[in-house]
Amino acid sequence: MASRFRIRVNGRAHTVRAEPDTPLLYVLTNDLELKGPRFGCGLAQCGSCSVLIDGVERRSCVTPIATVENAEITTLEGLTRWFAAKRGLSAVPDLHPVQQAMLDEQAPQCGYCYNGMIIKAAELLEQNGDPSDAEIRAAMNGHLCRCGTYPRIVNAIKRAAQTMRASPEDRE
Ligand code: FES
Ligand code: FES
Structure with a gap:
């Protein structure tokens, strides 16, 4: 019922x-x-x-x-809102660093899998700010991409991690 x-x-x-x-x-x-x-x-x-x-x-x-x-x-x-709250940012960014990195790396092909990939990568980078390739592959293991863009996904997550490490938290 x-x-x-x-x-x-x-x-x-x-x-x-x-x-x-x-x-x-x-x-x-x-x-x-x-x-x-x-x-x-x-x-x-x-x-x-x-x-x-x-x-x-x-x-x-x-x-x-x-x-x-x-x-x-x-x-x-709601990912950017969640990210801003988690990091204490004074403003909600237009894109999460993972989203920006996916664009910068021109990672997606059809893009169907990417919404879930981005959610998982965002979770990973809150837990591990400098993941190795092996740690990224292990974290993303349960996310399937029929277009086979896995190497670019790994590169994008590494780029996002670098961006996040370079951006100090903005607590006000
Ligand atoms: S639709 Fe939920 S894991 Fe595939
Ligand atoms: S980009 Fe097409 S399924 Fe992943």
Whole structure:
């Protein structure tokens, strides 16, 4: 039976009606009309649906809506806001350093996998500011790119890490 759930997405509270086991992905895309999380496999195998839940990357395609009621959910649309809050920046940047680096490295081809890749890379760089190639590959291992852009993804994450290390936190 459908129930009401209060969820918090990208800093805003929403009330939605859904079956308790409805995947969070469906609520984000169908009810809230967010385009960041994307349906790929629906089986937690590809990472295209990734979001941050309380700062941890999770696969929204297999996350029941009933399990995230009191969590802070961040989709690609809210990533810069999350980043600015986490780093104590005085202004929200237009792009997360990972997004800028993906552009600078001309990393995407079709781009379908990239929303999830960016979410995962952003999580990684909050945990490890100077990851090795092996650490990047290990972190990104569960994210599939059918276009095979993996070497450019690694280069972009290294570039983003460098940018983030060079940018002091801006606490005011
Ligand atoms: S759609 Fe969720 S992991 Fe593939
Ligand atoms: S860029 Fe096409 S699936 Fe990754």
